[in-house]
Amino acid sequence: MKITRRDTLWLSACAAAFAVPRAGYALDYPTRPVRLIVGFPPGGSADIVTRIVAQALTDRVGQSFIVDNRSGAGSNMGTEAAARSEPDGYTLLSVSVANAINATLYSKLNFDYMRDFEPVASIDIVPNVMDINPSIPANTVPEFIAYAKANQGKISFASGGVGSSPHVAGELFKMMTGVDMVHVPYRGVALATTDLLSGRVQVLFDTLPASIANIRAGKLRALAVTTKARSEALPDVPTMDESVPGYEANSFHGIAAPKGTPREIINALNAHINAVLADPTVKARLADLGGTVLIGTPADFGRFMATEIDKWGKVVKFSGAKQE
Numbered sequence: 001m002k003i004t005r006r007d008t009l010w011l012s013a014c015a016a017a018f019a020v021p022r023a024g025y026a027l028d029y030p031t032r033p034v035r036l037i038v039g040f041p042p043g044g045s046a047d048i049v050t051r052i053v054a055q056a057l058t059d060r061v062g063q064s065f066i067v068d069n070r071s072g073a074g075s076n077m078g079t080e081a082a083a084r085s086e087p088d089g090y091t092l093l094s095v096s097v098a099n100a101i102n103a104t105l106y107s108k109l110n111f112d113y114m115r116d117f118e119p120v121a122s123i124d125i126v127p128n129v130m131d132i133n134p135s136i137p138a139n140t141v142p143e144f145i146a147y148a149k150a151n152q153g154k155i156s157f158a159s160g161g162v163g164s165s166p167h168v169a170g171e172l173f174k175m176m177t178g179v180d181m182v183h184v185p186y187r188g189v190a191l192a193t194t195d196l197l198s199g200r201v202q203v204l205f206d207t208l209p210a211s212i213a214n215i216r217a218g219k220l221r222a223l224a225v226t227t228k229a230r231s232e233a234l235p236d237v238p239t240m241d242e243s244v245p246g247y248e249a250n251s252f253h254g255i256a257a258p259k260g261t262p263r264e265i266i267n268a269l270n271a272h273i274n275a276v277l278a279d280p281t282v283k284a285r286l287a288d289l290g291g292t293v294l295i296g297t298p299a300d301f302g303r304f305m306a307t308e309i310d311k312w313g314k315v316v317k318f319s320g321a322k323q324e
Contacts, residue, residue, distance in 0.1 A: 029268055033065070039075025045207060050253070127251070129237070136203075156202055158195060165251050171318060193211070
């Protein structure tokens with residue numbers, strides 16, 4: 001069939017007509033409330049950080065960003081719900097280190113994070129802190145390593161459960177130092193902290209917001225923070241990297257969207273999130289929780305997640321931890 005110039009012009013006009021609604025759709029976004037799924041109960045760090053960002057986004061764009069807590073299975077229930085949502089920009093996932101750990105920790109998942117989600121934006125990085133009971137005769141990480149190696153298998157490190165951030169942070173420490181410590185999982189980090197304070201366990205790689213009050217009160221001794229840079233909240237506490245080169249165990253937060261979400265919407269969301277993270281009030285609120293804002297492109301966050309999934313996959317395999 002011969003295609004005439006008139007046919008060509010007609011096809012071009014049709015293509016342009018179909019393109020206009022898509023561009024307009026992205027330009028008008030959002031026109032109704034946006035749901036942010038958090039895979040944890042209210043009150044935890046992921047919930048608090050997401051609510052701070054959600055309120056700032058609501059104020060900025062004039063549409064409600066609503067937090068929807070879908071807890072269960074170490075955040076997997078919420079993640080699966082987000083993965084199955086319509087990729088229209090009106091359902092987003094609050095991402096945390098749990099998503100990177102669970103990719104290897106769980107043998108059977110009904111989703112694949114890297115396959116089923118589009119990166120939108122990072123939010124912040126939050127350090128863990130290596131806390132010890134003051135009865136341990138160590139004031140630095142090298143002193144602790146020497147003491148632990150002289151007492152192999154006699155030191156217990158606590159966590160809020162198998163595969164939790166404190167657990168894998170401790171396993172990474174074991175892997176990189178050769179120290180043999182016994183993992184004691186609890187049903188929540190609050191119970192682990194109670195036993196650390198009593199001396200029933202000796203070490204906990206806790207999040208900074210959860211442990212800073214006990215550190216400042218002298219009830220716990222902080223040996224190191226687990227980020228590459230020192231924390232403004234504890235400027236005199238060294239980083240683990242200063243004693244164990246290459247060690248880094250971040251808790252973090254970010255936003256992802258179901259696979260297939262239009263690129264224009266992802267870019268718009270990224271720009272809005274970066275704008276609110278640059279706001280001094282939002283930065284200060286996140287800093288109060290021990291967080292350092294992490295501004296970047298969707299591609300930056302995608303690369304970050306790929307690196308985190310690979311790193312924690314190696315640690316989970318080293319530890320032998322597994323969840324069904």
